[in-house]
Amino acid sequence: MTLKITDECINCDVCEPVCPNQAIFMGETIYEIDPSRCTECVGHFDTPQCVTLCPVDCIPVDDTRPETRDQLLRKYEQLTRAAGKSLAIALLGLSSLFGSLTLPALLLPASAEAAMAHAAPRPGWLQRGKASFYASHFAGKRTASGEHHDPDELTAAHRTLPFGTRVRVTNPRNGRSVVVTINDRGPFHGKRIIDVSRAAARKLGLIKAGVGDVTLSHPDSRQPH
Ligand code: SF4
Numbered sequence: 001m002t003l004k005i006t007d008e009c010i011n012c013d014v015c016e017p018v019c020p021n022q023a024i025f026m027g028e029t030i031y032e033i034d035p036s037r038c039t040e041c042v043g044h045f046d047t048p049q050c051v052t053l054c055p056v057d058c059i060p061v062d063d064t065r066p067e068t069r070d071q072l073l074r075k076y077e078q079l080t081r082a083a084g085k086s087l088a089i090a091l092l093g094l095s096s097l098f099g100s101l102t103l104p105a106l107l108l109p110a111s112a113e114a115a116m117a118h119a120a121p122r123p124g125w126l127q128r129g130k131a132s133f134y135a136s137h138f139a140g141k142r143t144a145s146g147e148h149h150d151p152d153e154l155t156a157a158h159r160t161l162p163f164g165t166r167v168r169v170t171n172p173r174n175g176r177s178v179v180v181t182i183n184d185r186g187p188f189h190g191k192r193i194i195d196v197s198r199a200a201a202r203k204l205g206l207i208k209a210g211v212g213d214v215t216l217s218h219p220d221s222r223q224p225h
């Protein structure tokens, strides 16, 4: 069966870049799945990537579109053939411009991680908003990346940055900054752009206030103003 996105979707942008079949697109109000392109990730991955990453569990199976695993596999093969044809046409066009070309890497299916890599911050990247920190009852709980939350580690939740991304968080009120590693998804309401661990909040001087303005930037950047 293909999957569908329910209206609980919060448009967090996480699922669209990880779909290996480009089946997910922004609809009129929320993200949608093109059933003709969804294979439940059969042919690419053991589990549906969008379901694994969706922070609000709003991607159930679409019972109105029953499909066997064999049918999903055939759909995957058709999509792969169609992609191969388009690529061959593109390469023919390029080779007529540049002579012979061998680009085998282009024929490899992109992994979810590679698909998200483009979203990692670059030098000069800045995001401004509010930060809060994890309540103590989250200690030991599983994060969206599969790691368990450790309040003593310098980690954080962000809506879209890929897991493993290191980002500098700066508190403009006191000039303190800390580099955290993204291993969870959130926060999903208000103007908060990041939830940091208690250890990171301590370094930023956010513990007393609970929430405060921050600037996110590339980890190698100096303190942004
Ligand atoms: S299950 Fe896989 S193929 Fe289907 S929409 Fe999700 S990521 Fe794309």
Ligand code: SF4
Binding pocket: 005, 008, 009, 010, 011, 012, 013, 014, 015, 016, 031, 050, 053, 054, 055, 056, 057, 058, 059
């Ligand atoms: S991951 Fe879930 S909440 Fe986020 S855009 Fe996709 S369907 Fe919506």
